[in-house]
Structure formats: C-alpha cells, structure tokens
Amino acid sequence: MTHPALDIGLTHYLLVTTTLVAAGIATILTKRNAIGILIGVELVLNAAAINLVAYNHFAWSAGKGGPAIEGVMFTAFIIVLAAAEAAVALAIVLNYYNNFSSVDVDQADSLSG
Amino acid sequence: MNLASETRWEDLWGDLWMVMPEVWLVVAMCAVVLAPFIKRRSVALPLGVASAGLMLAVMAALSSFASADAMGTVFTGSLVIDPFSQFFKVLLTLFTLMILGLWILHSRSQTDPADAPDFLCLLLGAAVGMSLMVSATNLLVIFIATETASMPSYALAGFRKRRREGSEGSLKYVLFGSVSSAIMLYGMSLVYGAAGTLSIYGIAAQAAAGISPLMAIGLAAMLAGFAFKLSAVPMHFWCPDVFQGAPIEVTTFLSVASKGAAMCMLLRALAAFAAAAPANGYLFVGIGVAVGILGAVTATWGNLVALHQTNIKRLLAYSSISHAGYMLMAASVAVIAGRSWEGGQHQTGAIQVVVGAVLFYIVVYAFMNLGAFTAATLLAMHTGTEDIRGYAGLSRRSPWLAALMTACLLSLFGMPGLGGFWGKVFLMKSMALAGGAGFALIAVLLFNTLISLYYYLKPVYYMYFVPDEDERPAFLPAGGGLAMLVICVSVLLATGLLPNRIESLARGYATLYPNPVITAPPPLETTVSLLESAPAHD
Incomplete structure (x- = not known):
C-alpha cells in the first residue's frame, strides 16, 4: 500500500502544467531576447499538451464505442505544429539578426506611433 | 465527433469531394513549389499554376451550391460545409486572385524570379488555412x-x-x-x-x-x-x-x-x-x-x-x-x-x-x-x-x-x-x-x-x-x-x-x-x- 500522496492522479499533472504555464508566461513577459520569448511559448505549448493527455487519460478516456483519443490526437498535432512554428519563428529571428545585428526586442522600435 | 464509430474509407473519399476548394488550393500550393523543376527562374509558370488553382477553387466552391448533397458535415463532423462557409470561400479565393494582380502590379519587378514560387506557395497556404477556418x-x-x-x-x-x-x-x-x-x-x-x-x-x-x-x-x-x-x-x-x-x-x-x-x-x-x-x-x-x-x-x-x-x-x-x-x-x-x-x-x-x-x-x-x-x-x-x-x-x-x-x-x-x-x-x-x-x-x-x-x-x-x-x-x-x-x-x-x-x-x-x-x-x-x-x- 503506497502513501496517498504518491498515488499520481490528475491533480498532480494539473499542478505541473499550471507551474509550466506560469513559468512560460513569466518568461514571455520578462525576457527581452526574442529566443527567450520563444522558449516561454514552448513552455506554454507543452503545458497545454500535457493537460490534454492528462484530461484524456484521467477524465475522458471512455468514449461511446471504445476509448476516446481526442486529447491524445490533439497532442500529436501540437508536437508537429510547435516544431513548424519554431522553424518559422527562428527563420524570422535570424533574418532580423541579419538586418539589425541583435535579437533584443526592446530595440525593435523603428516602427511605432 | 466519435472516432470509435465505424468510419469507412469510402465515406472519407466521399468527404474529400466536399472539400474540393481546399483540395485544389493544396494541389496548387504543391505544384507551385515544383514549378522551378520544369522551368527555372520563370515567374509566369508558377503564377499561372497559382491562378489556375485559385480559379478551380472558386468553381469548386460555387458548384457546391448546385446540390443540397454538397452541404453537410464531413470528416466525422470536424468540418462543416454550409452556404455560409462556401460563400466566404468564393470571396476569399476571388480576393486572393486580386491579391495576385496587386502583386504583379507592385512587387513582381522587385522580386527575384527565384523567390516568386515561394511567395505564391505561402499565399496559397495562408488561403488554405483561412478557408478551413470558416468550416471548422x-x-x-x-x-x-x-x-x-x-x-x-x-x-x-x-x-x-x-x-x-x-x-x-x-x-x-x-x-x-x-x-x-x-x-x-x-x-x-x-x-x-x-x-x-x-x-x-x-x-x-x-x-x-x-x-x-x-x-x-x-x-x-x-x-x-x-x-x-x-x-x-x-x-x-x-x-x-x-x-x-x-x-x-x-x-x-x-x-x-x-x-x-x-x-x-x-x-x-x-x-x-x-x-x-x-x-x-x-x-x-x-x-x-x-x-x-x-x-x-x-x-x-x-x-x-x-x-x-x-x-x-x-x-x-x-x-x-x-x-x-x-x-x-x-x-x-x-x-x-x-x-x-x-x-x-x-x-x-x-x-x-x-x-x-x-x-x-x-x-x-x-x-x-x-x-x-x-x-x-x-x-x-x-x-x-x-x-x-x-x-x-x-x-x-x-x-x-x-x-x-x-x-x-x-x-x-x-x-x-x-x-x-x-x-x-x-x-x-x-x-x-x-x-x-x-x-x-x-x-x-x-x-x-x-x-x-x-x-x-x-x-x-x-x-x-x-x-x-x-x-x-x-x-x-x-x-x-x-x-x-x-x-x-x-x-x-x-x-x-x-x-x-x-x-x-x-x-x-x-x-x-x-x-x-x-x-x-x-x-x-x-x-x-x-x-x-x-x-x-x-
């Protein structure tokens, strides 16, 4: 018989993802480096992915005619789309670096008003 | 959406006919990228392929008004084809065609011919996403x-x-x-x-x-x-x-x-x-x-x-x-x-x-x-x-x-x-x-x-x-x-x-x-x- 606190359930996963989201949003808000902001975005994306898998497994695994896999399927797409988004974003950051020799978003103020 | 229910392949093929506007856009998007293999540094070829794809998409969207069978849900209910979505798709594809016109007018002379297929591919890709957005x-x-x-x-x-x-x-x-x-x-x-x-x-x-x-x-x-x-x-x-x-x-x-x-x-x-x-x-x-x-x-x-x-x-x-x-x-x-x-x-x-x-x-x-x-x-x-x-x-x-x-x-x-x-x-x-x-x-x-x-x-x-x-x-x-x-x-x-x-x-x-x-x-x-x-x- 294990200790109840070691019995991993939905709550534990939700605690992890809430921490991840908080860390991600804090990173997005405080980082001035464009790459740093993208890392924060990845944290939020992964929090959502873990949420979906956890909810699917613990709360909504029983479908009408068999196991429901919507959350798991969604997560597979998130993994692919996160990679695609990172590729596009890094290409744009690289191009920005070529033009400005910096990836500091605070310096990106030539367009304003 | 009930994935566990029996989804037959024939049904999925049938569904594909209802999303023909998107299919044509995707086909055109892929063809545009391949165009340089046929004729290098040509702008006219990818431009023609993109316009043809857009026009086929317009026609496909218009033709879905012809019969009531062409409306309904597809792909186990994750997309809806209704007059609202098809109307927007007609407008979107016509509008994208006019954007091509604006591009010829303004940017074509300043764009490296080798970059033209990339531009068209991106534009068509965005159009695919937008036409899926209205059906989702x-x-x-x-x-x-x-x-x-x-x-x-x-x-x-x-x-x-x-x-x-x-x-x-x-x-x-x-x-x-x-x-x-x-x-x-x-x-x-x-x-x-x-x-x-x-x-x-x-x-x-x-x-x-x-x-x-x-x-x-x-x-x-x-x-x-x-x-x-x-x-x-x-x-x-x-x-x-x-x-x-x-x-x-x-x-x-x-x-x-x-x-x-x-x-x-x-x-x-x-x-x-x-x-x-x-x-x-x-x-x-x-x-x-x-x-x-x-x-x-x-x-x-x-x-x-x-x-x-x-x-x-x-x-x-x-x-x-x-x-x-x-x-x-x-x-x-x-x-x-x-x-x-x-x-x-x-x-x-x-x-x-x-x-x-x-x-x-x-x-x-x-x-x-x-x-x-x-x-x-x-x-x-x-x-x-x-x-x-x-x-x-x-x-x-x-x-x-x-x-x-x-x-x-x-x-x-x-x-x-x-x-x-x-x-x-x-x-x-x-x-x-x-x-x-x-x-x-x-x-x-x-x-x-x-x-x-x-x-x-x-x-x-x-x-x-x-x-x-x-x-x-x-x-x-x-x-x-x-x-x-x-x-x-x-x-x-x-x-x-x-x-x-x-x-x-x-x-x-x-x-x-x-x-x-x-x-x-x-x-x-x-x-x-x-x-x-x-x-x-x-």
Missing part, C-alpha cells in the same frame, strides 16, 4: 486552421528580407502570434478538460448546462487567440507595425482575408453557443456582452489612434482595427439576441440576420479596403512616398486616381450611396435586435463613424485642397491597377445603390449548419471531484 467546428481543426493561416502570414510579412521595417514587422508578428496561439491552445486544453469533447457544439451543450470556472477561463483564453487574429484591442499591437513593414499586397491580404476568416470562425462558434443557450442562460448573455465590449473598445481605440497617423498604410491599419471592432460588436448580438429578452424563446432568425449583416459587411469591406490599398500602391509607385502629405495636388496631377481613392475612403467612412454606408446600416439594424444593449452599441458605432470622418478626409483634403509645391508632373497610373480600382468602386456603387437585393442575397447565404443533437458525455463523478480539487486553475 472542432477545436483541433480550429487550432490547425488558425496556425495554417498564421505561419505563412508571418513569413509573408517579412518577405522582403533586406528591408529593415519588414523584418522588424514580421518579428513582432511572429512573437505576438506564437504567444497568443499558445495561450489559445492552453485555453482549448482547459475547455477540453471541462467539457470532454472537442466539438464546439458539444462544448456549447455542456456550457448550456452550466459554465464551470475551468471552462470560463478556457473560453476567455480562446477569445484572446481570436482577438489576436482580428487584431482586437488589447491584442492589436502587431497590426500597424506589420501592415507598415510588409509589402503592400501582403498588407491588403492580411487586412481583409485574415480578419474576415477569423470573424467567420468566431461567428460560427458564437452561433453554436447562441443556439444551445438555455432559456434562462444569463451566462451566455455574459459571453455576448464580453464580445460586445471588446468590439466597442477596439473600434474606439482604433479610431482614436488613427487620428494622428500620417503614413497611409498605418492609417488604414488602424482603420482596419476599428472595422474589426464594428463587426465584433454586431457578432456579439448573435448571442445576446439569440434568445429574446422576454419569454426566453430562442430567436434563431436573429442569428441569421446578424450573420447576414456581417457577411455583407465583409464583402463591402473587402472591396473598399482593396480599393484604398490599390490606390495607395499606385501612389507609392509614382510619388515614392506613403506619407499622405505627399498626396498634395493629386487632383490636378491624376484626377481619376484621386477620385477613385476618395470614393474608397468615403465608403470606409460610410458615405450614403456607397456600400460602406449600407454595411453600417445593416450592422446597426442587427444590433437593434438586442434591445437596450444593442442601442448602446449603435451609439458607439455612430460616435466612431463621426471620429473616423476626420482621418478618412485627411488624405482627401491633401489631394484636393493642398497645392503641390514641388510642381510635380501629371501622371497616368498603370492600367492594371486602375482597372482593379474601377472594379472595386463599381462593386461599392452596386452595393450602395442596390443594397436590399445584395443584403437579401448575403442573408440567404447566412444559413449556418444547425447544431446537431448532442448526446454530451455525462460528467464523470471522478472528474468532477478531481476538477474541484485543482484550485490552482480557478
């Missing part, structure tokens, strides 16, 4: 479609790699965009946790039974993602910078197609919620009021900041923010008036009136914005400036261009006799359905229209009343551009003079696929206790 009825498809529309747009915004403004604009776009899509995705995961389904109809049915804090937070986070695509305040910061930095044809594409698609997607979700609303569902009115306030703030903010703009692209960017605000205000009525104020009877007709008004507005807005941007392009090519002070004396130098641009700007303001006026009238008519809240919205709309008169008349003032001090010579703008302008203005005149016919046409297309009967999964007991033991989310 499932959170997964909504997310994929939004990303498919967004990622090419990021790259398009910075397509001229050597331009410093372009790369700065696209950096801001991609950072704002990825942050807001991540937040939207997190919201979706919470909504899935609360509702146990990804279908918007299922979620609406669950929400009708009671909105838990978990679902409320999730829906709010999702609304933030929609607000980004619509550039609604406070997610609007990217919009003027991207619009100023991007090539002008990309700016036009983003200002109309991207916002229109996001608007249609939001309308479909709101209509699903309105149709599922219980008789005493005041929480649903809360959703409508939230969208309405978002729209009112967006319209007012966009107009106030537009007042002191001197760059025409920035001015039109803020103007597009305020137009998105007007449409949001009307969209909120779909939920508020979806149930009448007395008796709790559903007014399904109200939803159709709202959707018809917004569709009409999108059509008119597409043409008046396209016209204004085409005129700005022609002017930028001849005067070399995007500053409206450079328009001085234009009425002497190029009277036709000045007159046509004035018509587009006055239509954006809402001058009687032009389409923009009737667009606003129909929006106000639909707002009136919502009773007291609706009249508040109408007051906001009228107030905003008054403010906007100042900045729409500013370029007109320079064109007609400020003499040109440099005595620059007269010029005749490029024929193709002038032809596009004439098309836009004649559409505006047609909608301005025959508003009722075209509005009833739009309302005919405003038929949304009805909410299917949902057998929502009963909330599991364990789930409820687990959700309640997670206070960190509330």
